[in-house]
Amino acid sequence: MFLSLRTEAEEALTEALSALSLPTGDLGLEEPPEDVGAILASSVAFRLAGEVGKAPPEVAGELAETIDVADYDYLASVGTQGPYVNFHASDAYYEKTLEAAREDSYGRLEPTGREVVVEHTSANPTGPVHVGRARNPIIGDSIARLLDFAGNDVDRHYYVNDAGRQMAVFTWAYETFDESELPEPDREKADYELVRYYRKGNAVLEDGDEEEVEAAEAEIASIMQGLENGDEDAYERVERVVDTVLGGMRESLSRLPAEFDEFVKETRFIRDGSVDDLVTRLKGLDEAVYEEDAWQLDLPDFEKNLVFLRSDGTSLYTTRDLAHHEWKFEEYDHAVTVLGEDHKLQATQLAAALDLLGNDTDQLDSVFYSYVNLPEGKMSTRAGTGVDLDDLLDEAVARAREEVEVRMDDRIRNDDLSEDDIDRIARQVGIGAVRYDIVSKQPSKAITFEWDRALNFEAQSAPYVQYVHARTCGILSEAQRASENRAAEPRDGEADREPGTVDPALLDSPEERDLIEVIGRFPAVIESAAEDRQPHQIATYTRDFAETFNAFYRERQVLTDDEALTAARLALVAASRHTIANALSVLGVEAPESM
RNA sequence: GGGCACGUAGCUCAGUCCGGAUAGAGCGUCGGACUUCUAAUCCGACGGCCGUGGGUUCGAAUCCCAUCGUGCCCGCCA
DSSP, rough: HHHHHHHHHHHHHHHHHHHTTTTOOOOOOEOOOSSOOOSSSEOOOHHHHHHHHHHHHHHHHHHHHHHOOGSSEEEEEEEEETEEEEEEEEHHHHHHHHTTTTSOOOTTOOOOOOOOEEEEEOOOOOSBBGGGHHHHHHHHHHHHHHHHHHOOOEEEEEEEEOOHHHHHHHHHHHHSSSSSSOOOOOSSSHHHHHHHHHHHHHHHHSSSSSHHHHHHHHHHHHHHHHHHOOOOHHHHHHHHHHHHHHHHHHHHTTTTTTOOOOEEHHHHHHTSSHHHHHHHHHTTTTOOOOOOOOOOEEETTTOOOEEEEEETSSHHHHHHHHHHHHHHHHSSEEEEEEEEGHHHHHHHHHHHHHTTTTOGGEEEEEEEOOOOOTBOOOOOOOTTSSSSSHHHHHHHHHHHHHHHHHHHOOOOOOOOOOOHHHHHHHHHHHHHHHHHHHHHHHHTSEEEOOOOHHHHHHSSOOOHHHHHHHHHHHHHHHHHHHHHHHHSSSOTGGGSOOOOOOOGOOOOOOHHHHHHHHHHHHHHHHHHHHHTTTHHHHHHHHHHHHHHHHHHHOOSSSSSHHHHHHHHHHHHHHHHHHHHHHHHHTTOOOOOOOO
């Protein structure tokens, strides 16, 4: 509804400007500060003052007078405050907003018909997911949810780097070492068990004796050649390692939760011949050069050449990724990729090469995030430094459980949480807190991981917002219980009133109006966040929402003796519940019904 | 050396793309509110040369230039 209101304000302003023969290029429409009563405002008068030769407040006044709100449904009045033109919403606006938000799916935008692929995580399957990379699945999954909620048809892809040197090293190590030479795994889980081979292998390559290293390198090279030649045996050897490790990683990721529609292996593009075709096309480009036995692309605007075929004839990651992207462009209208900031240059080169190959690179969007570091430095799978995602999530749930138990004693609400409830709440709150902490920040900002900060359950965290949802559920179930009691002893006149009818005019206090306004903004927030691929905007909104709801909760008793008033406020609470539940769902944070 | 990000209260962050109303939150500190629809909540106080210097503008945290600090990248790795 806010979107319609904004459209009306735009129209009204444009018409008024035209009527006064003023330019309509920049309407200066904005959301005014909280203490200004208006729902929308324009600062256009500032810019026109010079042109008209009058002071801004005077221009604002003329504009306000020119607009006739009778022409619009959602504008009640247009006033001025100094140089600002302020728009006030009509009763119809509040009524329609409340009506729209009665739907469970409130906030979901109309289908766009666009098919979008969101590729995220795509970590090499070398071992357990650690916190340094955990930003990727959380941001990626939230973007996927956001684009879906904004009306797109979304697929989530994990691009599996199974043809690179790292996997050849891993395969060699797995086949070479005996488990008896390895330390105990940190967990009884495939990725934890296998990463021991990978670490051992890398240690040997680094410090082993010359002969051993030489033999290993020969084996690694033969595996890579085998993959490049489409050798079925090499493929199966690597696949066994890849699929096993990936299986373990998937389990961890699903806890976030981050699920995928498809795991796309890069060997696929070697095996189906598309890499060969691509190499042929690349060689044919004017920018292609053959230097030092390797085929390269002399990209304009880039200092160094991009090698796309090694001197031994094998392809490189970027070569295969080019084929991968052309495939995505064929299958989807739009492709979004979530990448670590260290891939920025590579991503720009990829786009430049795709452009040379005749693709429309507007179809591609990259979102970059900066890695999470430990206070003592970087996390690395190979070196075994870092905090595993599983450990972080376990710790989060354990701490949340402690909180639940501490709070049990001074709970007012007498609803006897069962052991299952405690488990559920601990999981929802603990994992929600981790996820929310990450998704609520701009991806470009650096994060240093600290236990206490990541697991803070206080305000501006998931539990703060989840609590609001639990409150709405508590009120609604209380109302349900009361109405069932009444139904048991029917009173005269009770049947006259439709249970579903509410009179929104009763919701006229500032707290109620503010709450409806915040609810009304939700679809616009979804639209903007989806447009910018910025799920953190939704997190910021949930905090605003929670604050506004809490003010309403503090000042206005919902369940009263006044039935009509109670019905109206219950409708507002239900609308609030849908809004906050959907916002949390876009963030991938669970919405507990009690906590 | 070159390129790209980031720098806002003691700490963690919104706001920056698209310039507008006294720069907003939370944590921490101090002081208040549970016999109530859930206190994981709420109310109040304290706290800011928006890294620094210039410029553009009626107006700059926001745009431009310079500069400092931090991170990332500049491989026939991924």
